[in-house]
Amino acid sequence: MLFEQYAGHMMTICLRYSCDRPEAEDMLQEAFIKIFSHLGQYKFEGSFEGWMKRIVVNCALKMIQKKRIRFSEINSQELTGAQTDPYALSSLTEDELLKLISHLPDGYRVVFNLYVMEGYNHDEIAALLGIQATTSRSQLVKARKLLQKQIMSNQKIAI
Amino acid sequence: MTDNQFDAFFRKKLVDYSSQVPGDMWQRIKQRKDKERRIIILLALLLLTVGGVTSYFVFSGKQQNKENITSSLEQSPRENDHFVNKDKIDAVIITQNDTDEKREINLLPENNIVVKNRADSDQENYTMHQNNKSVLNKPKENIKASNAAENNENGIKFSDPPLSKNTPDSLVSNSSSQVTSKPNEDISAKQVNQKKSLLQKDSLSKNEQSVGTNTITIKEPIINNLFLEVYFSPDIPISKTSSSNTAYLQHKDSTSQMQLSYTAGVKLGALLGRHILAKIGFQYSEINEQFNYTNENAVRTVPVVIQRLLADATGTIRVVLDTSNLMQAGTQYKLTYNHYKSIDVPILIGYETGSDRFKAAINTGVILNIKTSYSGDVLDASLNPVDIGLNNIYKSNTGVSLHLGLSLATRLNNSFQLFTEPYIRYRLSNMTGTYEPFKQKINVGGLSFGLRYNFKK
Numbered sequence: 259m260l261f262e263q264y265a266g267h268m269m270t271i272c273l274r275y276s277c278d279r280p281e282a283e284d285m286l287q288e289a290f291i292k293i294f295s296h297l298g299q300y301k302f303e304g305s306f307e308g309w310m311k312r313i314v315v316n317c318a319l320k321m322i323q324k325k326r327i328r329f330s331e332i333n334s335q336e337l338t339g340a341q342t343d344p345y346a347l348s349s350l351t352e353d354e355l356l357k358l359i360s361h362l363p364d365g366y367r368v369v370f371n372l373y374v375m376e377g378y379n380h381d382e383i384a385a386l387l388g389i390q391a392t393t394s395r396s397q398l399v400k401a402r403k404l405l406q407k408q409i410m411s412n413q414k415i416a417i
Numbered sequence: 418m419t420d421n422q423f424d425a426f427f428r429k430k431l432v433d434y435s436s437q438v439p440g441d442m443w444q445r446i447k448q449r450k451d452k453e454r455r456i457i458i459l460l461a462l463l464l465l466t467v468g469g470v471t472s473y474f475v476f477s478g479k480q481q482n483k484e485n486i487t488s489s490l491e492q493s494p495r496e497n498d499h500f501v502n503k504d505k506i507d508a509v510i511i512t513q514n515d516t517d518e519k520r521e522i523n524l525l526p527e528n529n530i531v532v533k534n535r536a537d538s539d540q541e542n543y544t545m546h547q548n549n550k551s552v553l554n555k556p557k558e559n560i561k562a563s564n565a566a567e568n569n570e571n572g573i574k575f576s577d578p579p580l581s582k583n584t585p586d587s588l589v590s591n592s593s594s595q596v597t598s599k600p601n602e603d604i605s606a607k608q609v610n611q612k613k614s615l616l617q618k619d620s621l622s623k624n625e626q627s628v629g630t631n632t633i634t635i636k637e638p639i640i641n642n643l644f645l646e647v648y649f650s651p652d653i654p655i656s657k658t659s660s661s662n663t664a665y666l667q668h669k670d671s672t673s674q675m676q677l678s679y680t681a682g683v684k685l686g687a688l689l690g691r692h693i694l695a696k697i698g699f700q701y702s703e704i705n706e707q708f709n710y711t712n713e714n715a716v717r718t719v720p721v722v723i724q725r726l727l728a729d730a731t732g733t734i735r736v737v738l739d740t741s742n743l744m745q746a747g748t749q750y751k752l753t754y755n756h757y758k759s760i761d762v763p764i765l766i767g768y769e770t771g772s773d774r775f776k777a778a779i780n781t782g783v784i785l786n787i788k789t790s791y792s793g794d795v796l797d798a799s800l801n802p803v804d805i806g807l808n809n810i811y812k813s814n815t816g817v818s819l820h821l822g823l824s825l826a827t828r829l830n831n832s833f834q835l836f837t838e839p840y841i842r843y844r845l846s847n848m849t850g851t852y853e854p855f856k857q858k859i860n861v862g863g864l865s866f867g868l869r870y871n872f873k874k
Contacts, residue, residue: 261443266435273436283439290446291453347418347426352434355427374424375431402423 261290264307268314273356274371275318277364289317315376319386322364347409358408366401373398440713441671448670455653459862462839466823641873642688646696646836648867652678654704655862660855668800669855676705676754680863684763694767694778699760704859706755708794710802715749718742751802755793757811757848757859761786765820776826776834784818784842798854810853816846826869834869 269286276282293313300309350358359367368387372378373394380398384391418426654675660666682700689695723739765782789812791805805811822840829835842861849857 261446265438265442267433269436269438270431270434274431283442286438286442287446287449291449294446294450347423350430352430353436355430356436359427374427402420406423 260293264310265290267307268310270352270356271311271314271375272318274359274375275315275322275367277360277367281321285314285318285321288321289314292317315372319368322368323387325364350409354412358405361408362401362404365397366404369394369397370401370405440711441667444671444709445667448674451674452655455655455862458653459841462862462864466825466839641690643872644686644688644834645870645872646684646686646698646867648682648684648836648838648865650680650838650840650863650865652680652702652704652861652863654678654706655860656706657858657860658855659857662798662854665796665798665800665854669796672708672710672796672802674707674709675859676707678702678704678861680861680865682761682763684765686869688769692769694765694769694780696763696765696767696780696782698763700763700784702759702761702861704757704759704861706757706793708751708753708755708802710749710751710753710794710796712749714746716744716746717749718744751794753794753802755791755795755805757789757791759786759789759815761818763820767824771826774828776824778824778826780820780822780824780838780840782820784820786815786818789813789815789848810850811848811857812850815844815848818845819843822865832871834871836867836869838865838867839863840865 265286268289269282272282272285272289273279276285289310293310296313300306359370362370369383372383372386373380378386380391380394383389383394387394656673656675658666658669658673660669680700680702682698684696684698684700686694686696719742721741721743723741725737725739726734727737728734762785763782764785765780767778767780769776769778771777791811793805794802795805795810797803803810820840820842822838824836824838826834826836840863842863844858844860847856847858849855
């Protein structure tokens with residue numbers, strides 16, 4: 259069954275875009291309702307999973323935009339620090355990585371996901387979110403730095 | 418580690434990762450889809466009804482008010498339709514001159530009939546063929562009606578006169594023409610005038626009648642008509658559940674799915690004046706629900722009794738029973754169909770309008786619940802299925818609901834009308850008891866079909 263086969267992957271996407279699990283579940287529910295409603299519109303161009311992913315991402319963006327994403331500028335001086343240790347990174351599980359992403363501010367999280375995971379470039383992200391391409395770049399840089407800082411601090415705690 | 422390596426790591430880890438999905442997610446999705454489908458169906462029904470009523474009023478013309486009845490006389494003797502009969506039977510075509518002029522009817526010896534109208538220029542005369550009964554029942558009537566078949570046998574043939582321009586259908590009946598049987602007798606104008614009053618009463622509109630420039634106002638009775646309605650309606654129930662415990666609510670929603678339901682009843686109604694309807698009756702409704710429970714971590718204890726035969730020291734065989742409990746873990750499934758059965762008293766008022774053939778009405782009012790009984794299962798606070806009937810979870814009297822409907826009726830004959838009414842029934846209070854972990858209201862949208870019997874023809 260369609261749901262059983264793809265729900266897990268789509269749930270991962272929703273967890274990446276949401277700030278907590280209940281929100282991710284709501285996103286998943288909305289997305290699958292849309293998928294079933296528009297099943298007839300799939301024109302067999304590209305993979306079916308890719309088509310579903312696009313719907314899930316669009317649903318996620320709509321729900322987040324309802325909350326009015328703030329593209330806040332965290333003081334960049336706070337984010338300077340040592341580069342991430344590859345060993346520290348490799349020890350992280352997928353669930354931990356998802357948690358780290360969900361703890362990012364909304365704007366950072368959305369741009370990080372669209373650029374890193376979905377493969378959009380900054381101009382496309384800017385058009386999608388109604389922001390400047392420069393804002394998208396700066397949000398991405400800050401998202402990376404915040405994630406690295408978080409990983410390092412978790413590593414220190416673990417040690 | 419460069420930015421690209423950092424990004425690549427995240428991508429590699431998460432792109433094909435499958436996260437855990439809540440067990441009830443599919444049920445939630447299904448419920449939402451069913452809810453949306455129901456809303457679409459209800460909206461479509463409402464749109465169809467509104468569209469139908471609007472189209473009717475747009476295309477049927479202004480045929481609502483029959484107070485001023487005007488018509489023009491188009492009657493002229495159709496001598497070519499009559500043929501001479503040897504028997505001397507006089508034929509009278511009764512005409513009604515709405516200017517009240519006296520009419521002279523000449524009967525020719527050869528039984529040809531000529532109707533002379535003194536006021537040739539009169540524009541508002543009626544020509545009609547009257548029903549036997551309405552003529553015969555009048556004691557002072559000198560005109561006897563005879564059988565049309567007999568007349569036909571005798572060779573007298575009358576064609577129905579052409580309808581005058583504004584002659585209502587009711588004035589010209591399809592019954593056979595009447596023939597007087599008094600031979601060689603002039604019928605006085607006086608008797609013709611007597612006839613007029615009979616004809617007016619029998620044939621013209623029951624409301625105001627205007628004859629030429631004179632207006633006769635008949636005072637209407639308060640209760641214009643009494644009727645009895647019998648109806649049946651397939652219903653779509655819409656459940657609204659709330660709870661302070663979100664986990665409970667989530668589980669409750671996942672186990673419940675409303676099913677197609679129905680209502681049947683009978684109402685006694687009255688038409689007050691020309692437009693106002695009042696109805697009261699009894700109805701039985703049944704709301705159906707599917708309860709689908711799955712517990713993946715169910716544990717049940719099964720007592721196991723082992724019987725053994727042992728020989729004691731003396732060699733006697735004795736039966737020894739060993740009782741133990743076996744714990745079994747597995748998935749528990751439970752599928753039950755819940756039924757909520759109600760007996761209600763609907764008290765409705767409505768506003769009706771339309772023509773003699775088609776009527777539309779807006780009905781609103783209250784539905785008073787007399788008693789409701791329940792059967793089936795529901796989740797308790799511990800998320801276990803329990804019997805509704807045994808645990809008094811729901812109230813036996815669910816109070817008052819509001820009804821709003823739009824009915825369309827068509828006349829089948831003088832006594833019967835066929836009607837349909839899409840409606841909404843909105844419950845004002847919760848169905849569950851005060852101390853239950855959830856509150857529930859079940860509202861209903863339906864489309865009733867019924868038959869109305871008018872006591873007054």
